[in-house]
Amino acid sequence: MNREEPKVQFIKISDDIAGQRIDNFLRNRFKKVPSSMIYRILRKGRVRVNKKRIKPEYKLKNEDVIRLPPIKIQETMEVTVPNTNLEFVTRLEKCVVYEDDHILILNKPSGTAVHGGSGLCFGVIEAMRALRPYVRFLELVHRIDRDTSGILLIAKKRSVLRHLQVQFREKTVKKHYFALVMGNWKPTMCKVTAPLLKNEMNSIVRVNQSGKKCETRFKVLEQFEEATLVQATPITGRTHQIRVHAQYSGHPIAWDxxxxxxxxxxxxxxxxxxxxxxxxxxxxxxxxxxxxxxxxSAPMNKLLEGVIEGLRSCCS
Structure with missing residues (x-):
């Protein structure tokens, strides 16, 4: 008996789903489909919203109409963690710094992507779903770069996600980063407001007057002979904002x-x-x-703490 072939589907978005990113929507709907495939069909334009191509970060609106292409799912696929990721998943469990029935906060390790895609099949959110199979909803509230470590906020309910996203949009959420920058940052340079423009082809961000308005506030925490430890507080949330503003100021971040x-x-x-x-x-x-x-708060790991100690020793 021949199995019925999958067909094109059209889905109208309701108000309770509005505000969710299209990539997260697809990953939730097709739990057995690898994230790499999800991002591939988005990149090729096989998923359309209101008959238009969209990017993975597109946020769905009430009454949007999504066109979903036929997607074949291998019956042998299971929603389990691959053996090669077991150590990674176990390590992430130890990174939880806060959790209740509504939110989960991680101290994300450097080098760990927040989600699969872009050549990666497994990220933080996939790992946390594997660790919390009994939690029906787990979504990233915000994102941080793969090489950046530290606080990552995850919502356990859609209502919680939307509430927190409103706080981010209204800029009532305050995030503070520690960065080691080159040279001696002047304590009087407390704010950088250079507009940023992202190249969609290679994701490189540059200061450009036609770019989006941005603001990062900086505070000197400790100065060394050839470096400065600063606290960076992004007022806006642009891609690579802190990194580019530090570079623009003549004080690039170490190992960027x-x-x-x-x-x-x-x-x-x-x-x-x-x-x-x-x-x-x-x-x-x-x-x-x-x-x-x-x-x-989430502490720096031993490697970063050791670097600071080494820099202090040079100054003494």
Whole structure:
């Protein structure tokens, strides 16, 4: 008996789904389909919204009409964690810094993508879904770069996700990062407002007057002979914002492969640094259910702490 072939589907978005990213919507709907395939069909334009091609970050609106192409799912596929990822998943469990019935907060390791795609089949959100199979809803509230470590906020309910996204849009969420930058950052340089423009072909971000308005506030935490530890607070949330604003100011972040300085990387290597020194250290927001003022911190790992100790030793 021949199995019926999958057909094109059209789905009208309701208000309770509005606000969700199209890539997250597809991953939830096709749980047995690898994330790499999801991003491939988006990239090729096989998924349409209101008859138009869309990008993975497109946020669905009420009454949007999605065209879903036929997707064949191998019957042998199971929603389980591949053996090669078991160690990775176990390690992430130890990175949870806060959890209740509504939200989960991780101290994400550097080098870990927040989701699959772009050649990766497994990321933080896929791992957390594997670790919490009994939780029906798990979605990223925001994102941080793969090489950036630190706080990552995940919602356990759609209502919680939407509430937190409103806080981000209204800029009531405060995030503080620690960054090691080249040279001596002047304490008087507290704010950078250079507009940023992203090249959609290669995802490189540059300062450009035709770009989007941005603001990052900086505070000197500690100065060394050839480096400065700063606290960076993004007021807006543009791609690579802190990294590009630091570069623009003449103080690129250590081990930034896109916007850094190889001479500074070579200098910091002697202290054991081998990764981007950018860490999401603290987040402040209002709990979407209890309305409690949340203030969550995530410590730097031993490698970054060791670099700071090494720099201090040079100054003494």
């Amino acid at each position: 492969g896109r916007y850094g300085d190889q001479r500074f990387d070579a200098y910091t290597k002697q202290f054991g640094l081998s990764r981007l020194f950018l860490h999401a250290a603290n987040i402040k927001f209002t709990h979407p259910v209890t309305e409690e003022k949340m203030d969550i």
